[in-house]
Amino acid sequence: MASMMFTDCSSSTTSLLIHLNRRSSTTLLRQSVGQLRLRTTVSGRACSLSIRSADAASDKVIDGKAVAKTIRDEITVEVSRMKESIGVVPGLAVILVGDRKDSATYVRNKKKACESVGIQSFEVRLAEDSSEEEVMKSVSGFNDDPSVHGILVQLPLPSHMDEQNILNAVSIEKDVDGFHPLNIGRLAMRGREPLFVPCTPKGCIELLHRYNVDIKGKRAVVIGRSNIVGMPAALLLQREDATVTIIHSRTKNPEEITREADIIISAVGQPNMVRGSWIKPGAVLIDVGINPVEDPDAPRGYRLVGDICYEEASKVASAITPVPGGVGPMTIAMLLSNTLTSAKRIHNFQ
Numbered sequence: 001m002a003s004m005m006f007t008d009c010s011s012s013t014t015s016l017l018i019h020l021n022r023r024s025s026t027t028l029l030r031q032s033v034g035q036l037r038l039r040t041t042v043s044g045r046a047c048s049l050s051i052r053s054a055d056a057a058s059d060k061v062i063d064g065k066a067v068a069k070t071i072r073d074e075i076t077v078e079v080s081r082m083k084e085s086i087g088v089v090p091g092l093a094v095i096l097v098g099d100r101k102d103s104a105t106y107v108r109n110k111k112k113a114c115e116s117v118g119i120q121s122f123e124v125r126l127a128e129d130s131s132e133e134e135v136m137k138s139v140s141g142f143n144d145d146p147s148v149h150g151i152l153v154q155l156p157l158p159s160h161m162d163e164q165n166i167l168n169a170v171s172i173e174k175d176v177d178g179f180h181p182l183n184i185g186r187l188a189m190r191g192r193e194p195l196f197v198p199c200t201p202k203g204c205i206e207l208l209h210r211y212n213v214d215i216k217g218k219r220a221v222v223i224g225r226s227n228i229v230g231m232p233a234a235l236l237l238q239r240e241d242a243t244v245t246i247i248h249s250r251t252k253n254p255e256e257i258t259r260e261a262d263i264i265i266s267a268v269g270q271p272n273m274v275r276g277s278w279i280k281p282g283a284v285l286i287d288v289g290i291n292p293v294e295d296p297d298a299p300r301g302y303r304l305v306g307d308i309c310y311e312e313a314s315k316v317a318s319a320i321t322p323v324p325g326g327v328g329p330m331t332i333a334m335l336l337s338n339t340l341t342s343a344k345r346i347h348n349f350q
């Protein structure tokens with residue numbers, strides 16, 4: 001993980017102070033009736049988490065992990081239908097450059113996900129000090145390989161590489177990440193269709209659809225304007241006929257804008273930035289942030305929190321994605337979906 005931060009969105013809560021190890025917290029969870037608020041001490045500072053009884057909390061939760069599993073099951077059926085009908089197995093190639101642990105984990109998870117649905121996976125690993133030309137050579141090899149239907153260059157790339165050059169080199173027909181400027185350009189234009197839509201924003205919209213959240217005519221706010229998530233998420237919401245506002249680092253009084261929103265998609269990478277007071281009652285919240293915060297009690301020494309202070313926001317919102325288990329698993333499910341779509345298109349298989 002790139003950075004470790006500690007963050008606390010509990011300053012206004014009156015909480016029961018309990019020191020827990022993992023086993024005792026599990027026992028407490030099982031015994032909990034109604035709302036139980038725990039406050040644990042981490043590195044001398046305070047951090048709180050709320051645990052509510054299953055029925056009170058669970059109907060608010062947008063369960064990305066469960067939806068992703070359903071989608072993988074749907075893909076499995078399609079992959080085997082394709083194999084049986086025309087003898088073609090969809091193939092995904094992943095290029096990983098450098099030694100980032102988080103990137104290596106994501107690539108490993110992508111490979112596992114491919115195996116689980118019957119998609120063939122190909123992988124190239126290049127050293128941190130590889131040249132841009134070496135990456136280009138791998139991209140070009142996969143562009144020409146007929147058993148590869150999707151190509152993905154894991155981001156971020158080492159800083160000495162020109163990300164734009166490399167992403168531009170991926171064949172638009174195999175651009176399952178949807179980052180090629182032609183695909184993004186088509187996404188932005190009315191009446192044009194991209195061949196692929198970026199996986200994380202596509203996963204956000206898929207969650208809204210599968211939870212029957214109305215988007216048409218709603219006020220949507222996207223927090224963050226990255227090429228990977230914020231910008232394409234805003235374009236997708238606009239294509240769904242939402243009225244969209246983008247909040248970014250120079251936006252003044254962001255909370256006044258979010259308070260008007262029926263739907264918020266947050267993708268800034270700032271732990272717990274969006275507080276309960278920023279949320280309109282009944283809003284639907286999609287949290288893309290996956291931020292590590294220090295936690296000596298967690299097996300990895302840190303735990304993951306979103307951009308949205310879950311404890312506060314879940315009291316105000318009508319629905320919210322958790323972190324982990326919300327948008328993250330959808331990113332990989334959408335990658336599998338894009339790879340299947342690509343193979344079907346290339347082989348003209350309906």
Ligand SMILES: Nc1nc2c(c(=O)[nH]1)N[C@@H](CN(C=O)c1ccc(C(=O)N[C@@H](CCC(=O)O)C(=O)O)cc1)CN2
Binds near residue numbers: 177199325
């Ligand atoms: N070429 C790309 N690079 C990157 C993308 C991308 O879509 N294409 N997105 C992110 C990383 N990413 C996939 O690559 C990714 C991140 C997180 C998850 C996920 O499932 N997270 C879990 C938690 C995982 C954990 O416990 O550590 C969750 O949220 O539940 C999947 C994919 C940047 N790079």
